[in-house]
Amino acid sequence: MAGIKDVAARAGVSVATVSRVLNGHSGVRDDTRSRVLSAMAELRYRPNAVARSLRTDQTRTLGLIISDVLNPFFTELARAVEDAARSRGYSVVIGNADEQLALQDHHVRTLSDRRIDGLLVSPADGDSAVLREAVRSGIPMVFVDRWIDGLDVPVVRADGREAVRDLVAHLYALGHQRLAIITGPVATTTSNERVDAFRSALCEHGLPLPAPYIGQGDFRTASGRRVTSDFFGLPEPPEAIFATDNLMALGVMDELRRRGLRVPDDMALAAFDDIAWFPHTDPPVTAIAQPTAELGHRAVAALTDLVEGRSADSVTLSAHLIPRRSCGEDERSRR
Amino acid sequence: MAGIKDVAARAGVSVATVSRVLNGHSGVRDDTRSRVLSAMAELRYRPNAVARSLRTDQTRTLGLIISDVLNPFFTELARAVEDAARSRGYSVVIGNADEQLALQDHHVRTLSDRRIDGLLVSPADGDSAVLREAVRSGIPMVFVDRWIDGLDVPVVRADGREAVRDLVAHLYALGHQRLAIITGPVATTTSNERVDAFRSALCEHGLPLPAPYIGQGDFRTASGRRVTSDFFGLPEPPEAIFATDNLMALGVMDELRRRGLRVPDDMALAAFDDIAWFPHTDPPVTAIAQPTAELGHRAVAALTDLVEGRSADSVTLSAHLIPRRSCGEDERSRR
DNA sequence: ATACTCGATGTAATCGATTCCACGCGTGCA
DNA sequence: TGCACGCGTGGAATCGATTACATCGAGTAT
Numbered sequence: 229m230a231g232i233k234d235v236a237a238r239a240g241v242s243v244a245t246v247s248r249v250l251n252g253h254s255g256v257r258d259d260t261r262s263r264v265l266s267a268m269a270e271l272r273y274r275p276n277a278v279a280r281s282l283r284t285d286q287t288r289t290l291g292l293i294i295s296d297v298l299n300p301f302f303t304e305l306a307r308a309v310e311d312a313a314r315s316r317g318y319s320v321v322i323g324n325a326d327e328q329l330a331l332q333d334h335h336v337r338t339l340s341d342r343r344i345d346g347l348l349v350s351p352a353d354g355d356s357a358v359l360r361e362a363v364r365s366g367i368p369m370v371f372v373d374r375w376i377d378g379l380d381v382p383v384v385r386a387d388g389r390e391a392v393r394d395l396v397a398h399l400y401a402l403g404h405q406r407l408a409i410i411t412g413p414v415a416t417t418t419s420n421e422r423v424d425a426f427r428s429a430l431c432e433h434g435l436p437l438p439a440p441y442i443g444q445g446d447f448r449t450a451s452g453r454r455v456t457s458d459f460f461g462l463p464e465p466p467e468a469i470f471a472t473d474n475l476m477a478l479g480v481m482d483e484l485r486r487r488g489l490r491v492p493d494d495m496a497l498a499a500f501d502d503i504a505w506f507p508h509t510d511p512p513v514t515a516i517a518q519p520t521a522e523l524g525h526r527a528v529a530a531l532t533d534l535v536e537g538r539s540a541d542s543v544t545l546s547a548h549l550i551p552r553r554s555c556g557e558d559e560r561s562r563r
Numbered sequence: 564m565a566g567i568k569d570v571a572a573r574a575g576v577s578v579a580t581v582s583r584v585l586n587g588h589s590g591v592r593d594d595t596r597s598r599v600l601s602a603m604a605e606l607r608y609r610p611n612a613v614a615r616s617l618r619t620d621q622t623r624t625l626g627l628i629i630s631d632v633l634n635p636f637f638t639e640l641a642r643a644v645e646d647a648a649r650s651r652g653y654s655v656v657i658g659n660a661d662e663q664l665a666l667q668d669h670h671v672r673t674l675s676d677r678r679i680d681g682l683l684v685s686p687a688d689g690d691s692a693v694l695r696e697a698v699r700s701g702i703p704m705v706f707v708d709r710w711i712d713g714l715d716v717p718v719v720r721a722d723g724r725e726a727v728r729d730l731v732a733h734l735y736a737l738g739h740q741r742l743a744i745i746t747g748p749v750a751t752t753t754s755n756e757r758v759d760a761f762r763s764a765l766c767e768h769g770l771p772l773p774a775p776y777i778g779q780g781d782f783r784t785a786s787g788r789r790v791t792s793d794f795f796g797l798p799e800p801p802e803a804i805f806a807t808d809n810l811m812a813l814g815v816m817d818e819l820r821r822r823g824l825r826v827p828d829d830m831a832l833a834a835f836d837d838i839a840w841f842p843h844t845d846p847p848v849t850a851i852a853q854p855t856a857e858l859g860h861r862a863v864a865a866l867t868d869l870v871e872g873r874s875a876d877s878v879t880l881s882a883h884l885i886p887r888r889s890c891g892e893d894e895r896s897r898r
Numbered sequence: 899a900t901a902c903t904c905g906a907t908g909t910a911a912t913c914g915a916t917t918c919c920a921c922g923c924g925t926g927c928a
Numbered sequence: 929t930g931c932a933c934g935c936g937t938g939g940a941a942t943c944g945a946t947t948a949c950a951t952c953g954a955g956t957a958t
Contacts, residue, residue: 241937241938242937242938242939243938243939244937244939244940245936245937245938248936248937255935255936255937256936256937257935257936257937260936260937279943281943282942282944282945283942283943284943285943321949470956
């Protein structure tokens, strides 16, 4: 493949000049510039981004580490991130951590080795030495959706507390008293926030949240099935389940269907994260929607600020409840 | 950040020796090796992949260009690709073409400039000069799912003809006579294959496929809504709609719900590509499932063969019908 | 003792760009 | 006429690795 030297030779100039026209520097005579340009065209020259990166120490690439590509929330986020990045002239490389620390570490290492300009992370469960080391090394980084306490990294996220309170009120108004929740991995901030908000909202209504009603999930479908099954093993199973993400809600539905049970009659269901299919499920599931695309855009804005030497602040947006029919009928959702 | 020279200095050896231990070459005395190793650890040295790539002319990175990240089929594919690639020591960078030629071209150019080792493409509609140029330039490439005729590039895909025939037979047995289809972009091979198979299966049953029953879609949700709406503008609307991908099926359901119509009573529905939510929609939708993960694995196997100098053949797997209730009840799907 | 081999290591070229500095030449001003 | 200046351009160092080739010392065969 043709290199800058070939272009220089063909245009009868030095590589320095070719480089200048390549980068749009001024101070190249017009006729020289056009000679270079046509040499490039004739040779179908394309600059080698690897060489350029080595020299300039920037790759114009952002890394995005998400917890699960199969989760529509994250894929929507990824899409928004890519759009925002592209419009700023960056590419994005996605690493799928699959909710596993080891995989997450693998990706932060690989991406750092590739010298990406900045890293967007939605950290998996647990504390990662590799991630801490990465921030210590000074890579521009911002957390999206989830974060790790005690690290001086801006966080772009949606606060779901208010929406969870609304949800509990909704459930309560519909007459449900025994409310259970399925959590994400223990150390994820989003999971903890949702559980805390759930517990205190319950408390406001004078409802308890007994330990067996807190099902330990991991944000993946299978855990939704398992926890649901466990709930039915209880002497007094709950009347409603709040799945803290959409994949676990799917698991709940799988298990319910396997047992021949119906939503909401046999069990009410609500999910965190709204997805396109929820209006069409049987019944439509009430969910808490996050401003996913905006999360992605803001995260990229913050990260590019950091990358380009500006400072960046954390941003907190908010989520909202979308009542449908999976918790029962009330005046709002009936038609 | 520490470089190879720093390590060499600290270990009291030359950079050549450091490089040798880095790459596991033999012919380094054990004590030298361990001196180097501890120097690396002390400096938290990480090799610069950019520099290495420049020198060795390989990036250990594969590109994957898909038509739409929001389509669960492609995200499942992406996930399988990433897994397979990682286990072979490659990273993958995903480009989302969003069914737009211009975006696809942007990504093939960007990825080529970055000198990725090979490219996996599920080409968007239409003929791309940029893509042709890329294959002509000799980048190892394989097509997944979709392909472009006339290019000497291996194709890894699933043949859906048989399954489409089964689907038509299923529909026919259920008493539907006026069958319509929603296509993808005109030049996509998968769309054409599905339409052709649909037409000839119809023919086998002595059924016509009038032009107005061929709705022009683009594999995205909005087009499913639009085409469905058009169908209802017909003097004689169809009784069944076959959406050639899952996103358009979602669009059909959106539109049907907007009109207050029910599946399958008012309209039967089937989709190409099975997704996890289909068993839970109202009603569960009949779909044709592809061996998505295997597609991804085989594609990576073929591509790495090419990258590593071996030859690669096309592979064709097959899809199969999963009858549920969205086309009506028969002995197979009733329970 | 001489020459030769072999193992361990170092020196320097190289990959393809960017960029600092210097150079030559024409112009304007003293 | 001489000098400074600016413009357009070229030469060469540089980024951080890999690797062909050179070197050096010790051991071995003759």
